[in-house]
Amino acid sequence: MTMVPDPDEATQKLLRLLALKRHELPPSGFFGRLPHRVLLQIRADAGDGPWWRRFWDAIAREPMVAGSYAALGAGALVFGVSVFQMALDQDGPAFVGLEGMSAPAPEMSVMTAPTLPSGVIYRVRQDDLENPGAMGISMEPFDSGFRGPVHGETWHSTRVSLTD
Amino acid sequence: MRAQAVDIIQPKELPRPPEVDDAVLVRQAQAGDLDAYDQLVRRYQERVYSTIYHMTANHEDAADLTQETLIKAHRALRGFKGDCSFFTWLYRIAVNRTLNFLKQRRNRVSYLSLNDVDFNAEHDADLVALVSDKTPRRDIDLSELQARLNVAMLKLSEVHRMVVVLHDIQGLPHEEIAAIMDCNPGTVRSRLFYARQQLQAHLSDYLK
Numbered sequence: 585m586t587m588v589p590d591p592d593e594a595t596q597k598l599l600r601l602l603a604l605k606r607h608e609l610p611p612s613g614f615f616g617r618l619p620h621r622v623l624l625q626i627r628a629d630a631g632d633g634p635w636w637r638r639f640w641d642a643i644a645r646e647p648m649v650a651g652s653y654a655a656l657g658a659g660a661l662v663f664g665v666s667v668f669q670m671a672l673d674q675d676g677p678a679f680v681g682l683e684g685m686s687a688p689a690p691e692m693s694v695m696t697a698p699t700l701p702s703g704v705i706y707r708v709r710q711d712d713l714e715n716p717g718a719m720g721i722s723m724e725p726f727d728s729g730f731r732g733p734v735h736g737e738t739w740h741s742t743r744v745s746l747t748d
Numbered sequence: 749m750r751a752q753a754v755d756i757i758q759p760k761e762l763p764r765p766p767e768v769d770d771a772v773l774v775r776q777a778q779a780g781d782l783d784a785y786d787q788l789v790r791r792y793q794e795r796v797y798s799t800i801y802h803m804t805a806n807h808e809d810a811a812d813l814t815q816e817t818l819i820k821a822h823r824a825l826r827g828f829k830g831d832c833s834f835f836t837w838l839y840r841i842a843v844n845r846t847l848n849f850l851k852q853r854r855n856r857v858s859y860l861s862l863n864d865v866d867f868n869a870e871h872d873a874d875l876v877a878l879v880s881d882k883t884p885r886r887d888i889d890l891s892e893l894q895a896r897l898n899v900a901m902l903k904l905s906e907v908h909r910m911v912v913v914l915h916d917i918q919g920l921p922h923e924e925i926a927a928i929m930d931c932n933p934g935t936v937r938s939r940l941f942y943a944r945q946q947l948q949a950h951l952s953d954y955l956k
Contacts, residue, residue: 594955598916601893602916604865604897605897607865607866607872609865609866610801610807611864614797615793619786623785625815627782629823
């Protein structure tokens with residue numbers, strides 16, 4: 585004779601078994617990160633806030649994108665340094681003004697001209713290129729591949745030497 | 749003096765009714781206060797996630813669906829009139845989103861991606877009794893039991909599984925489930941009865 589299980593007892597056992605599901609927990613820190621991600625997405629959808637905040641939110645929301653930007657920036661930096669190094673190797677000592685950095689100001693070139701060593705590749709403004717005697721130096725055109733404008737003015741590469 | 753008065757009105761040992769707080773937070777969130785919505789998210793994220801996770805048996809899917817649910821709820825928040833509690837309204841969004849997802853998932857192969865069982869499970873007297881009857885290697889068989897349980901759950905239809913999740917795992921009353929699933933409490937009871945029978949059949953090895 586087979587024992588028929590009591591339906592209530594079987595249900596109680598099943599409920600005890602189902603209790604195991606309550607012990608299944610997501611990875612540690614998941615519930616700390618989720619609200620942040622939700623709010624980032626809501627802000628992004630709304631498109632409010634200044635551009636830098638939206639940019640920062642986008643980076644925070646997508647760590648892979650942030651990594652890509654960082655890699656891109658690092659690559660650009662390495663490329664820039666390589667180009668700079670190649671220019672040094674080719675032409676000896678050189679001063680290379682970079683766009684975005686403070687280019688030699690007009691008064692600075694006049695002040696520093698007498699102390700410039702010979703053979704320096706320098707960038708000068710169009711006016712100075714046409715009238716080098718005023719700076720106490722002589723200049724010969726030198727094409728380093730650089731083309732202005734910088735700070736709204738056209739600058740040229742030139743080889744500088746002191747005049748006696 | 750002011751602090752004392754506040755303490756008398758709202759003693760710390762007496763929890764405030766969550767519905768009242770929810771209503772205030774909802775009004776603030778409807779007015780565009782993201783901090784208020786953040787509090788609502790923190791309050792209900794675990795329950796929403798758990799419901800979806802127990803339905804999908806996949807952590808990654810559950811994480812995505814929970815995030816979608818909370819974002820969708822924020823978009824729809826202005827249309828929330830307060831006819832039911834925020835909790836019921838939010839659950840309704842989560843349940844509908846999950847059921848739609850599961851319908852789409854029927855057409856592709858789904859994988860279990862189960863969360864780890866927490867340390868306390870090994871000290872749960874009921875679970876220990878269930879597992880230790882089968883084998884002395886309790887740690888291994890807890891995982892095995894977890895997998896068997898989830899597979900058995902996935903064999904139920906979505907609506908039957910949802911009733912089991914909401915009632916037997918989450919502990920919601922029949923009336924609340926009926927409001928969430930937009931059916932009457934009698935339907936909830938009959939679905940629950942049928943689902944339990946199915947589960948007992950699938951898990952008979954552990955229920956003898």
